[in-house]
Amino acid sequence: MxxxxxxxxxxxEAPTDEISKNAELLIRAGFIHKEMAGVYxxxxxxxxxxxxxxxxxxxxxxxxxxxxxxxAVFQSKEVWEKSNRWxxxxxxxxxxxxxxxxxxxxxxxxxxxxxxxxxxxxxxxYKDLPIYPYDFxxxxxxxxxSKSGIMRGREFYWKALYxxxxxxxxxxxxxxxxxxxxQNIFKRSGIGHLTYMTFASGGSFSKYSHxxxxxxxxxxxxxxxxxxxxxxxxxxxxxxxxxxxLGLIKxxxxxxxxxxxxxxxxxxxxxxxxxxxxxKDEKSQExxxxxxxxxxxxxxxxxTVVEALADDKGIIWPESIxxxxxxxxxxxxxxxxxxxxxxxxxxxxxxxxxVLFDDRVGLSPGEKFADADLLGIPxxxxxxxxxxxxxxxxxxxxxxEKGKVVSLEELLVLLxxxx
RNA sequence: CGGGCUGUAGUAUACCGGUAGUACAAGCGCUUUGGGAGCGUUUAGACUGGGUUCGAUUCCCAGCAGCCCGACCA
Numbered sequence: 001m002x003x004x005x006x007x008x009x010x011x012x013e014a015p016t017d018e019i020s021k022n023a024e025l026l027i028r029a030g031f032i033h034k035e036m037a038g039v040y041x042x043x044x045x046x047x048x049x050x051x052x053x054x055x056x057x058x059x060x061x062x063x064x065x066x067x068x069x070x071x072a073v074f075q076s077k078e079v080w081e082k083s084n085r086w087x088x089x090x091x092x093x094x095x096x097x098x099x100x101x102x103x104x105x106x107x108x109x110x111x112x113x114x115x116x117x118x119x120x121x122x123x124x125x126y127k128d129l130p131i132y133p134y135d136f137x138x139x140x141x142x143x144x145x146s147k148s149g150i151m152r153g154r155e156f157y158w159k160a161l162y163x164x165x166x167x168x169x170x171x172x173x174x175x176x177x178x179x180x181x182x183q184n185i186f187k188r189s190g191i192g193h194l195t196y197m198t199f200a201s202g203g204s205f206s207k208y209s210h211x212x213x214x215x216x217x218x219x220x221x222x223x224x225x226x227x228x229x230x231x232x233x234x235x236x237x238x239x240x241x242x243x244x245x246l247g248l249i250k251x252x253x254x255x256x257x258x259x260x261x262x263x264x265x266x267x268x269x270x271x272x273x274x275x276x277x278x279x280k281d282e283k284s285q286e287x288x289x290x291x292x293x294x295x296x297x298x299x300x301x302x303x304t305v306v307e308a309l310a311d312d313k314g315i316i317w318p319e320s321i322x323x324x325x326x327x328x329x330x331x332x333x334x335x336x337x338x339x340x341x342x343x344x345x346x347x348x349x350x351x352x353x354x355v356l357f358d359d360r361v362g363l364s365p366g367e368k369f370a371d372a373d374l375l376g377i378p379x380x381x382x383x384x385x386x387x388x389x390x391x392x393x394x395x396x397x398x399x400x401e402k403g404k405v406v407s408l409e410e411l412l413v414l415l416x417x418x419x
Numbered sequence: 420c421g422g423g424c425u426g427u428a429g430u431a432u433a434c435c436g437g438u439a440g441u442a443c444a445a446g447c448g449c450u451u452u453g454g455g456a457g458c459g460u461u462u463a464g465a466c467u468g469g470g471u472u473c474g475a476u477u478c479c480c481a482g483c484a485g486c487c488c489g490a491c492c493a
Contacts, residue, residue, distance in 0.1 A: 009444080011429095011444080012431090012444085013431050014431090016425095016430095016485095017485050018486090144490090145487095145491085152493080261493080263493065301493095331453065362452095363455090364452055364454080366453075366454035367455045368455090369454045370454065382453080386453070394453095
């Protein structure tokens with residue numbers, strides 16, 4: 001993409017109404033636009049990152065047998081009354097609105113009911129199970145106080161998978177697979193080294209749920225981490241019994257602030273019962289389906305990566321989720337240099353390398369460098385009269401101090417290997 | 420939902436009960452080109468409503484909006 005065609009611009013200063021680093025940097029760099037408190041639009045660069053994250057999650061979900069679909073945002077009263085979660089006194093996060101004909105709809109704040117209701121239509125035999133449908137979708141929660149930039153919004157984009165199993169054993173087997181899949185997702189997103197599986201309160205069907213907590217100083221949650229095993233305990237279940245039950249030693253646990261980037265938990269028959277979601281087994285006996293829930297907030301994950309990896313100059317994206325792999329800077333407006341930069345851009349593009357080409361004219365080198373640092377694209381390529389004198393392109397990684405001049409051919413090899 | 424704070428150009432800010440100033444951004448002209456460059460010039464602003472007052476952006480009240488702390492949550 002040519003940066004001259006990218007309508008977003010960087011800002012030197014962040015709006016004062018954004019305190020959190022993730023929102024400050026993402027807004028300054030032009031990745032997101034704040035619509036209102038807790039509601040953000042994704043601008044071209046931000047969407048590219050979001051799509052990268054989405055694809056990583058999609059791959060991991062498909063790997064464990066997930067089947068993608070899309071549930072509706074509008075939800076009907078009748079469905080949610082079955083599980084007793086329509087009433088505002090029970091769920092205060094609802095956004096609800098009226099239909100012209102007088103009916104009322106709610107905007108999805110979660111998906112258990114939608115899935116249970118749909119699958120009631122299709123699940124009847126043990127042969128129909130297990131199944132693992134999931135979706136990516138915008139979720140709406142009427143938070144009384146949204147905060148921390150894109151970390152907790154009123155509208156947010158998430159992945160939710162629900163498992164429908166025949167019995168506890170089958171459920172547990174899948175649950176364990178999901179733990180691994182989640183760890184893969186966070187590793188691939190560049191925060192694996194900071195993300196710990198954390199035991200949290202489990203509800204009525206299991207002792208614990210599992211959260212994936214990324215340790216960063218601005219985290220909203222408090223966890224107690226055993227650094228040797230990488231296991232953590234959420235403050236909400238931090239007590240002697242839990243510590244002992246998990247075989248941990250209290251003195252070795254370190255208190256940390258962390259952000260919950262994902263969670264998985266067992267639902268048991270909490271929803272299959274009200275929706276009468278049953279299957280007939282081999283003996284024609286009816287049994288309730290055992291469910292599990294597995295969520296990841298994509299915007300929050302993106303914000304967490306920014307918080308965790310940024311430096312004082314700007315964002316530092318891991319290659320896996322960067323909006324582009326290469327940020328190609330053209331310095332100066334000499335015709336020969338322009339021609340060479342165009343050539344480099346076209347060569348990279350032809351080789352299927354995602355490149356943002358800073359072809360803007362009239363900007364000083366300092367401005368382009370500062371923008372490149374702020375945007376945080378992993379590889380910075382510079383074409384200038386200086387680099388041309390050295391017969392190559394200057395390459396520098398975002399997290400390196402100094403660059404070196406390398407021939408275009410060598411660069412193509414380098415990029416292929418880093419992929 | 421309790422508590423606190425704040426609303427001035429696109430952004431960040433200043434002053435003031437009496438003509439709203441500056442920087443960045445944007446437009447134009449010239450110069451400049453390896454770490455947010457210079458000179459000149461132009462455009463652009465007091466959240467809304469009510470009250471006090473000769474006069475309100477300034478003081479008061481209400482509404483709306485935003486931020487922070489707590490509670491709650493992906």
